[in-house]
Amino acid sequence: MKHIVIIPDGMGDKPVAALGGKTPLEAASTPNMDYFASRGIIGLSRNIPDGYVPGTDIGCMSVFGYDPTKYFTGRGPLEAAEHGIDLKENEIAFRCNLVTTEGELLKDFSADHISTQEAKQLLEPFSAEIKKIYGQKVRFYPGHGTGYRNLMICEDPDRTLDKVRCTPPHDIMGKKYADYLPQGNAAGLLLDLMTRSENFFKNHPVNRKRVQNGKSQASRIWLWGQGFPPSFPSYYQRYGFHGAVITAVDLVKGMAIHAGLDVIKVPGVTGYFDTNYVGKAEYAINALRSRDFVVIHIESTDEAGHIGDPQLKIKAIEDVDRLVLGTLRAGLSEFKDYKIMLMPDHFTCVETRTHSSDAVPFFIYSTQDEKNGDKKFSETTAAYSGVKILEGHTAMDFFIGAAKC
């Protein structure tokens, strides 16, 4: 039995006025999702436990089958693992975004999707500057990240930085950013680094060139998602098999590494609308020739939600359906038996341009237990099915454990 898990990041959504009250998933044409959902089971899964901020870190941890209330220490340490950085017990890792501010407002959490090369050109000299002030206590890793997604690691033997309240920048787009700067007794260091970056990046040649080319500047760094090193039981320990993960997102790669899963690189994967969807599916099929389990994570659906464009989100969902699920549906026929679970990590609502904790729609399909049905896969049909997983992390046990569904 082969197992395929598909995570269309942030695909879940609420009814959108501009779509006549339909969600983007309802408005999209998704013949392949509908095919599998009709022959399997559909339902809702609560991936974000009460009291947790709805994010890819918590949502994906649930989809991967790890209880966030037990295993989550922060997003930073997961990303550090992806970069091959062995975080020590007395060290804390932060996600370090490059962001664009305009006046008092946070304009873009991604600095207009700054390239990896440009991010490196900004962070390298900045890192050298910070080293003069803080020595080895504070370390940036220029060139390790993808685009705006970077990393900062800090020595924190007294574990005080863990308690500083930091806000994900994608949650405060268009808001007055000063209201969301790090807060707490130990926040001073973070505020200092963020302010220094603003002064350092101002008029930097990289930014001057970006402005000339009609792009937004990287105005400053934004630190958040901090955590100490976590420890997960591996998939091999849990289920006795080997698997792989295909994703462009560092955090998800880090989760895979902690779970003892291989990270498979696919050419042309960008984490954006121009990603190599077909390649993801083809590499997943190839991975299954020597493994029992593969996860395909797709980021474009989340990005469309953050941009707030319903048509763009519909297009991203349709691309996932046609290019990822369509390719899988054709290619998986080489395996005698397989199961597919499709489950977003969380909602990313186009109307609010941010994540929400609503229970996500999912389907599970098994070649060993094909049902008869005719369903449009959507938030609404999933809710009507009456199937509801109250703790999202238990879905994986169910998916792997049950031959039938």
Ligand SMILES: [Zn+2]
């Ligand atoms: Zn996400």
